[in-house]
Amino acid sequence: MKTAIKKKWIPIIFFIGLISVTSCKTLLAPEYDKAIVESVTTNSQKTMSFLEKISDGTTKENYKEREKEYNELIGAYDALKLQAKARPIPNNVATKKINELLQAKNSSAISGDYPSAFAFQKISETLKRMKTEDKEKGIKPTAMQAFKGQIEIFLDQAITYESFLKR
């Protein structure tokens, strides 16, 4: 009788133990960082107003007037890239299992990197290229539109991703 009761409780105890272990909150993406979102909001406004000011193109003759703004914006996006990358990427059993399931269905794995950090890097590179062009030749109107478009697209990616991390 005693043995039968023991046998009956073993799976229940095992099940409760299993749930206790797995019931911990799983983290599949980095933590939301309010400081990053605030910084990207401020810097995107500064960037947009700078781009609007020079939307008709530039000439190399008055490049010096813009040099400071270029440097400030490049510095801000480099800093944002570092901040975004400084958070640890969750690498746990759940991520591994989900990626295995996705790969079994011929789908690529869920992201193991920061799309926002990549976008910040690309914005910084775009501004650096703009600065060089401006200094050496000036920027023609259509090229300016393309620079602006490229920055806007990467900004949208970074802002959407970072905001979405707020669960």
Next chain:
Amino acid sequence: MNEEIVNIVKEIKDIATTILEKDIATVRGFSERQVEAIAKQTLIIQKGILNGDIDEGLKEFFLDGLEAMVLNFVNTLKGILSVTIEKIWNAIVDSLWKAIDSVI
């Protein structure tokens, strides 16, 4: 099926549906904005090459940029997907834990 099981299944479905509906709206808005902006960017580059505003060096830079933005668009969607899966996972585990908690 046992009534309790039916309730648990219904709760899991409701949790997943609520999270998915909200997140899909965000994803749809983002995707539409991105696809439209990338298409517009392609036309600007094309125009710039034709009118000479974009020289050979800049052309290469912008074409590399296009490739990078498409790649990162997909990676951003994957990143969003991870957050959605995480939210559903945690909400379901939470609900199951509460169901177990109520009987012990």
